[in-house]
Amino acid sequence: MITAAILVIGNEILSGRTKDTNINFIAKRLSGLGIELLEVRVIPDNEGQIIEAVNALRAAYTYVFTTGGIGATHDDITAATIAKAFQVDLIENSMALAILQEYYQERFNETRRRMALMPEGANLLDNPVSTAPAFQMENVFCLAGMPSVMHGMFEALIPQLETTEPFYQSMVTCNLAEGVIGERLGQIQTEYPTVSIGSYPFYHLPANIGVNLVVRGKDKKAISEATQEITKMVEGFGGILSPS
């Protein structure tokens, strides 16, 4: 099993000022690559918390993707902190430096030079969108926080990932309550242990109440069969199937 975690580094998510969208983007892409996303953490721009989280996650999962903190201002501490987490020096990456100098020309300065600093042993990652340098340190990929830039970096690094059979999923939506279907749904989950069946109720009074039943996994045959059983279950309880 190939697994992953996401580490969102950014005060702006924890303060509520910014709604994160990077988690969902990476989650969807990993699902299609067959990589199981097993944990997400969101932490502030705080050295101690970043070191602790990076070291916990890189030991537990195949890949770790961090977002945020790779820009040119005082609150961009990802590179320096990842170096500390790996107990290596922070050094200037010559390729990153060349890219920044070439792009900024006479506007190149010491503040921008700071973006070329990376942990010793890190590899520069492609950034098809802007010039901010992203990097890979062993199984940790450090990406931008700005969604449009992060998307480009993520697409560009995919060839470096070990991938496998994608996850597939089906969904049945019906107008029944969890309390009605719960027991039989649990039996279907037991009958199809290779898939994961999730029950997600919606509750918009007065009339739009029901549940989305999601079957997910890599075993297409089991997904298909479990979905048929769920459909039969809904009909058996007199429920109405509907598009969600």
Add this chain to the structure above:
Amino acid sequence: MITAAILVIGNEILSGRTKDTNINFIAKRLSGLGIELLEVRVIPDNEGQIIEAVNALRAAYTYVFTTGGIGATHDDITAATIAKAFQVDLIENSMALAILQEYYQERFNETRRRMALMPEGANLLDNPVSTAPAFQMENVFCLAGMPSVMHGMFEALIPQLETTEPFYQSMVTCNLAEGVIGERLGQIQTEYPTVSIGSYPFYHLPANIGVNLVVRGKDKKAISEATQEITKMVEGFGGILSPS
């Protein structure tokens, strides 16, 4: 300092099927209550991961808010797992049972009865929206995953929280690059250590490039002064202030 963590329990967020909105809702409310949100974790409906995360977070922060997994189906394992994390029994809460029986009347059944199970020592929380029972176990508040239901539960539990001076923030938006302002902005952060200054660039080629500079904290005077310094800095670099 009053601190908090959020634990989002749900496969549907990690698979990418659902975009979480609960984190941002709780983050904003905590900020207004003066409670510092210092960590968020998203984990699957997995007993081992829930126990590990709940025990780590409840030891580290004043409050922990969990979302998800309190419904009536097989994948709702929050109550049973929180009981294991606290090493107490899972018992039927008589008030929750009475509410469920009263609401469902002749539709009450064993599946719905399961929702009345809580860790021994837990307190039932108000649910002004639906009947799903939320509960509090020491400093851990276990809420619904469905946003409309969670919102109601969260508003209802606020009187139980210790609160303090709210966080305030100001924002200056300008058309300058981080590489231009970075050095001076870092100086301003050093001059105003009681506030946190964040730099959030936006990058929409060809013309809409700039940065949002956010000053946040509880020291209103320092926020005001640091914001004025930032405004002066933007003017000094020939930048244009703009609404974001």
